[in-house]
Structures are given as C-alpha cells and as structure tokens.
Amino acid sequence: MTDRPLRRQPLYSQIKQQLLRRIGDGEWQENDALPSEWDLADELGASQGTVRKALSELVADGLLYRAQGRGTFVAPAPSEWGEGLLLTPGLFNEQPDDLAREFLGISRGNASDDMAAALQLRRAAPLLRVRQLWRWHGIPVAVDEAFLPADEFEGLDARWLRGSSGVYQALQQRFGIRLKVLCEQFRALMLPREESALLGVTGMVAEAPALSLIRISGSMEGVPLEWRQRYCLTHNWAYTARRA
Amino acid sequence: MTDRPLRRQPLYSQIKQQLLRRIGDGEWQENDALPSEWDLADELGASQGTVRKALSELVADGLLYRAQGRGTFVAPAPSEWGEGLLLTPGLFNEQPDDLAREFLGISRGNASDDMAAALQLRRAAPLLRVRQLWRWHGIPVAVDEAFLPADEFEGLDARWLRGSSGVYQALQQRFGIRLKVLCEQFRALMLPREESALLGVTGMVAEAPALSLIRISGSMEGVPLEWRQRYCLTHNWAYTARRA
DNA sequence: AAGTGGTCTAGACCACTAG
DNA sequence: TAGTGGTCTAGACCACTTT
Incomplete structure (x- = not known):
C-alpha cells in the first residue's frame, strides 16, 4: 500500500x-x-x-x-444457549446433548440501574425483554431472560423470535448483528417463585437451589448490547466452560 | 494416506x-x-x-x-484464587477485593471415579488433598479442596503449603511446574454439612445455596494435574469470568 | 542514540484437499 | 495438478522507552 x-x-x-x-x-x-x-x-x-x-x-x-x-x-452463528454446556457433573469429555428452546414471549420494560450501567444506557432506559425456556429431553432445565436496548432493536417482535432459533439468530437475520460474549457472572441462589413455576419445581419443598448466570454480550467491537439472565437447575447437570 | x-x-x-x-x-x-x-x-x-x-x-x-x-x-504465577473474580452481583467493571487465604491442611486419599477419569489416573489412585479457606474482609466466603496425583507430587507437605501463598505457588517453587486452567464446571447446590461449619453458616436455617465450582488444571501442555472443588457463598457476591 | 517490541512486504516452500 | 492454508525468511521501517 x-x-x-x-x-x-x-x-x-x-x-x-x-x-x-x-x-x-x-x-x-x-x-x-x-x-x-x-x-x-x-x-x-x-x-x-x-x-x-x-x-x-x-x-x-x-x-x-x-x-x-x-x-x-x-462460521455459523453461535448457538442460542451460549458457550457453556450442560453436562453430567464431574464428566468433562462428554458430548453435550441438544437442548430444545421454547419461546415464551417478548415484552417491554425499563432498565434496572445494574442493567443501565452494564449496557451503557441512561437510567430506566427502555428495554426489550425476551423470555425463553430450555428443555433437556423434555424436562425444563433453565429459563432465560434477554434484555436488549429497545432503541437499537426497534422492530424486533414475536414473529422474528418465534420463527428463528433464538435471539442471536433473530438479531443476525433482522439487523445483521452478531453478538459475542463479553463477560459472565455466576451465583447460587434459591429459585424465585415465578421461575419455580416455569421450571416445574413443586411439591412440599418448594425451593430449589439454582445457578444464576448473568451474561453481557455485545458487538464484535465490544459495545454491550444484551443483558441475559438465566436460571439453571443443576442438581442433575453442571454448567461447563471449556478453555483453550 | x-x-x-x-x-x-x-x-x-x-x-x-x-x-x-x-x-x-x-x-x-x-x-x-x-x-x-x-x-x-x-x-x-x-x-x-x-x-x-x-x-x-x-x-x-x-x-x-x-x-x-x-x-x-x-509473568508472575497466576493467583491462587484462579481466574474468576468475586464481585458484587450485577457490577462488572469493579476491581476485585483481595481475598485472604487460609491453609487448613493436607491429607492423603484416593481418587473417585470422576477424578480418576479427569486426571487420567487408575481407579482409586492415591491423591494429595489440600484444603483452604477464603476470607473476604475477614468473612469466610469459600472453601477449597485441591486434589493432586500423589505420585507426581511426592514430597509436597504442609511446610511448603503453609509458607507459600497457595497450591500453585508451592508447585512452582517445589516442582517448577506451572498450571493453567483446562476447564471448569459450575453447579448450584445446598452447602454440605462440613462446609457449612467451615463457612460459619449456622442458625435456624442451617442450609444455604452455594456455588460449586469444579476445575481441572494441568500443565501448559494440557496434561491434567489438579482437580479442584470449591464451594462459594454467593448471596453477597458473584463469581465473574471476563473474556477477551 | 540505542535498544526493544510491532508491523509489513515479497518471496519461497511445505502440507493438504479436490477435481 | 492446481488451489488453498501454514510456515519461514530477510530485510525494512515505525513506535516507544531508556540512557
């Protein structure tokens, strides 16, 4: 040159x-x-x-x-589930089973302070909220909430999400944007009431420990665009992260 | 061909x-x-x-x-805590506080089937078991068990571990070996009895949800050498993994 | 000014895949 | 056999830090 x-x-x-x-x-x-x-x-x-x-x-x-x-x-777009895999605890070399995703709905809301900070938005900025349920061999194992800046993704609605295989694929098809994971947080907590119902945790012991995953994804340039919150039941599975 | x-x-x-x-x-x-x-x-x-x-x-x-x-x-050896950080939930850009490590003891045992498989050892192979407690501003937040192949690390004893700042540093000083993380698994479960006592979880509610982390570390060439199991209390903190 | 990492080029050759 | 990724070289220049 x-x-x-x-x-x-x-x-x-x-x-x-x-x-x-x-x-x-x-x-x-x-x-x-x-x-x-x-x-x-x-x-x-x-x-x-x-x-x-x-x-x-x-x-x-x-x-x-x-x-x-x-x-x-x-490369094909990353799977909707993300980079982590669900595996039998203690086993590391197993191939992951395929998870089935169920679209629950999309609604509008406002960013919490944490979300606004992480997504670099103003306080209580309008967000899209996409909810999904994950089944493993038919058994519910996780619920998912994806929060996206409403201003960036105006026009994303249930039609796009129901037809696609997930949020990431819908964003790529509708907006030509590919996300990558920027960071993740893990916590253990008791499953909240609403999620318990979705995951079918019932009975006399109405409480179950759940793995809470919060993930910030963003553009390839590193601009944060998604706050994802997931509750995983892990008494029979573990969440695995492989490294290079 | x-x-x-x-x-x-x-x-x-x-x-x-x-x-x-x-x-x-x-x-x-x-x-x-x-x-x-x-x-x-x-x-x-x-x-x-x-x-x-x-x-x-x-x-x-x-x-x-x-x-x-x-x-x-x-580069200095990686910290004993590992690559994950303990942060306030929802906050991602905070600097982590320093954690204090307390050496609890070293003992000998035999590999479970999971451990033997992950570490590529024969069934019930002899292992060294190192236990450590983590405090954040004096408050216990995690307990740690490191399992190492006894044959590989004969001669590692309490003197080396008490004096060093952790297992990784002791291995480097005593055997000139540097470990890197190969993979990690996360689960949420109720804190077992023994760990509850160590972490000071008491009172009428004797049970608390805990983040269980299992990590396989190994040599730079990828040979697995450590099975580490950690229980973290995460009601006030979250376990964060940053990515490039 | 000297020494270091960081980028870039042009050309060469090797290893692998496919028609 | 032609095309592609994968490795390697020698030399050049730039950007930054230290003396």
Missing part, C-alpha cells in the same frame, strides 16, 4: 474491521468460503501475511474457521 | 516448547526480561518473526507479557 498518509490503526486491524463489516452486511453467508488469502491481499493491496493476521484474529473471535487446503469460511 | 509419516512440529512450536522448559527450569525468574526477539532468533537460528510467533503464544497463555520498547518478561 503506497498512499497511506495516516495510520491510526495497523493495517491488519483495518482489514479485520472491513471484513467484519462485509460479513455483517451478508456479503458471505454462513459456511461460505471467503476469497483466498492471496486474492484478498491483491484486492486490498496488502501482503498475504498481513491479510492472514487479520483472518487469524477473526478465527480467534469465532467468526471464521479455516480448513487447510480448502479455504476460509464464515 | 496408508502411510502416515511423522509430521514435524513447526519451528515456532518447537521454540515455544523450549522456552516453556527454560522458564520452568528457572532460567528467568518472574518479571525478568527475556533476551530480545533478535537475540533469541540469533541464538536459536530462526528469524525474528518465527521467534515472535512463539513468544506471542506464550503471551496468550499468560506465561509472558510484553512492554513495547522495553522487552518481554516472565
């Missing part, structure tokens, strides 16, 4: 941003192959090594995957 | 392994500077770019850190 008077950001970083935008714009669909590293280098006026560095970061971010000898591909 | 020739490890990978070993052998202490990328390249007969790639992976693994214009340094 000959004319590049101002370099605020390294070239590979600019290329990464550009590819991020083009993926978001739908230039390549899930599992589509990108142009080869050499073709991209040609097109962008950079060297193969520099393009490769940009691609490597996108692979690390989970947006792309590579197959030696075949090409570089757009 | 039928014939599977030995695939040579990439050079940067060999360099990484060698540096790993030299760090483990104590050639450079914590916060010591390594030779510059160019000097290492010279010494190892590789190019600066290749050395840089090896160093970058070690930085990503948390073993080294870099400072532009100054050098590449050996």
Whole structure:
C-alpha cells in the first residue's frame, strides 16, 4: 500500500474491521468460503501475511474457521444457549446433548440501574425483554431472560423470535448483528417463585437451589448490547466452560 | 494416506516448547526480561518473526507479557484464587477485593471415579488433598479442596503449603511446574454439612445455596494435574469470568 | 542514540484437499 | 495438478522507552 498518509490503526486491524463489516452486511453467508488469502491481499493491496493476521484474529473471535487446503469460511452463528454446556457433573469429555428452546414471549420494560450501567444506557432506559425456556429431553432445565436496548432493536417482535432459533439468530437475520460474549457472572441462589413455576419445581419443598448466570454480550467491537439472565437447575447437570 | 509419516512440529512450536522448559527450569525468574526477539532468533537460528510467533503464544497463555520498547518478561504465577473474580452481583467493571487465604491442611486419599477419569489416573489412585479457606474482609466466603496425583507430587507437605501463598505457588517453587486452567464446571447446590461449619453458616436455617465450582488444571501442555472443588457463598457476591 | 517490541512486504516452500 | 492454508525468511521501517 503506497498512499497511506495516516495510520491510526495497523493495517491488519483495518482489514479485520472491513471484513467484519462485509460479513455483517451478508456479503458471505454462513459456511461460505471467503476469497483466498492471496486474492484478498491483491484486492486490498496488502501482503498475504498481513491479510492472514487479520483472518487469524477473526478465527480467534469465532467468526471464521479455516480448513487447510480448502479455504476460509464464515462460521455459523453461535448457538442460542451460549458457550457453556450442560453436562453430567464431574464428566468433562462428554458430548453435550441438544437442548430444545421454547419461546415464551417478548415484552417491554425499563432498565434496572445494574442493567443501565452494564449496557451503557441512561437510567430506566427502555428495554426489550425476551423470555425463553430450555428443555433437556423434555424436562425444563433453565429459563432465560434477554434484555436488549429497545432503541437499537426497534422492530424486533414475536414473529422474528418465534420463527428463528433464538435471539442471536433473530438479531443476525433482522439487523445483521452478531453478538459475542463479553463477560459472565455466576451465583447460587434459591429459585424465585415465578421461575419455580416455569421450571416445574413443586411439591412440599418448594425451593430449589439454582445457578444464576448473568451474561453481557455485545458487538464484535465490544459495545454491550444484551443483558441475559438465566436460571439453571443443576442438581442433575453442571454448567461447563471449556478453555483453550 | 496408508502411510502416515511423522509430521514435524513447526519451528515456532518447537521454540515455544523450549522456552516453556527454560522458564520452568528457572532460567528467568518472574518479571525478568527475556533476551530480545533478535537475540533469541540469533541464538536459536530462526528469524525474528518465527521467534515472535512463539513468544506471542506464550503471551496468550499468560506465561509472558510484553512492554513495547522495553522487552518481554516472565509473568508472575497466576493467583491462587484462579481466574474468576468475586464481585458484587450485577457490577462488572469493579476491581476485585483481595481475598485472604487460609491453609487448613493436607491429607492423603484416593481418587473417585470422576477424578480418576479427569486426571487420567487408575481407579482409586492415591491423591494429595489440600484444603483452604477464603476470607473476604475477614468473612469466610469459600472453601477449597485441591486434589493432586500423589505420585507426581511426592514430597509436597504442609511446610511448603503453609509458607507459600497457595497450591500453585508451592508447585512452582517445589516442582517448577506451572498450571493453567483446562476447564471448569459450575453447579448450584445446598452447602454440605462440613462446609457449612467451615463457612460459619449456622442458625435456624442451617442450609444455604452455594456455588460449586469444579476445575481441572494441568500443565501448559494440557496434561491434567489438579482437580479442584470449591464451594462459594454467593448471596453477597458473584463469581465473574471476563473474556477477551 | 540505542535498544526493544510491532508491523509489513515479497518471496519461497511445505502440507493438504479436490477435481 | 492446481488451489488453498501454514510456515519461514530477510530485510525494512515505525513506535516507544531508556540512557
């Protein structure tokens, strides 16, 4: 690249941003192959090594995957359940069972102070609230609330959510936005009344300990866009996080 | 295809392994500077770019850190508490308070089937069991059990653990081994009797929900070496995992 | 000014996949 | 055999820190 008077950001970083935008714009669909590293280098006026560095970061971010000898591909959107897996406690190498998701409803509300702070919104900002139920072999194991800034996602309604396989897929289809997990918090607490009913915890012992998960997700650039709160019953399962 | 020739490890990978070993052998202490990328390249007969790639992976693994214009340094051992932080629920950008660790004791036992499987040991293999208590501003918030293969760590005793700031530091000082987290599991359950006593949960309501964390740690090469089980009281705190 | 990490290039070769 | 990702080199220059 000959004319590049101002370099605020390294070239590979600019290329990464550009590819991020083009993926978001739908230039390549899930599992589509990108142009080869050499073709991209040609097109962008950079060297193969520099393009490769940009691609490597996108692979690390989970947006792309590579197959030696075949090409570089757009990764499928992350599953609605998230990165954690439900496994039998103590076992780590098991394959996770598939979870079924049930859309419960969408409503409007206002941000709590915690939510407003985490999502960088003003106090009591309007939010969309999406509720989902998770079943494992038919048995309810978790309830989910996703809170999204209403201003950003005006037009997201039950039609989009019922038809899609979850909030993340709906956001990608409707707004072309892909979320990634920014941080997570875990707590143990007694299941609140309303969630107990949804999860079918009944009987003389009306209380059960539940794993509370709060997750902030955001754009690939790190702008927070979702506060998700989940209650998991874990007397028969454990929530697993794998690491590289 | 039928014939599977030995695939040579990439050079940067060999360099990484060698540096790993030299760090483990104590050639450079914590916060010591390594030779510059160019000097290492010279010494190892590789190019600066290749050395840089090896160093970058070690930085990503948390073993080294870099400072532009100054050098590449050996990172301090990870804290005994681990990567997760205890924070006020709902707040994500807070700095964590320091936790005080109390060594409770070390004993010998045998691996459960789960532990044996996770640590790749034979059934009922002998284990060392290290127990610790965590206090936050003097208040007990968590109890910890670390299980280590007795055969690997013969000679680790109370003297080493009392004097050090934790299991990880003791392993590094005594055996020159650095552990990294391989995977984690979370569950919510009612605090068992023994742990209730240690954490001072008493009164008419003898039961409290607790966050159960099971973590497998291992060598930098991925060999599992520690099963750690922790019970956290989280009615006033949350367990936070940050992501890149 | 000297030394370090950080970026970028052009070219080369290897390993793997597919037609 | 052609195309792709994966590795490696030598050299250049930039950005930052220390002396």
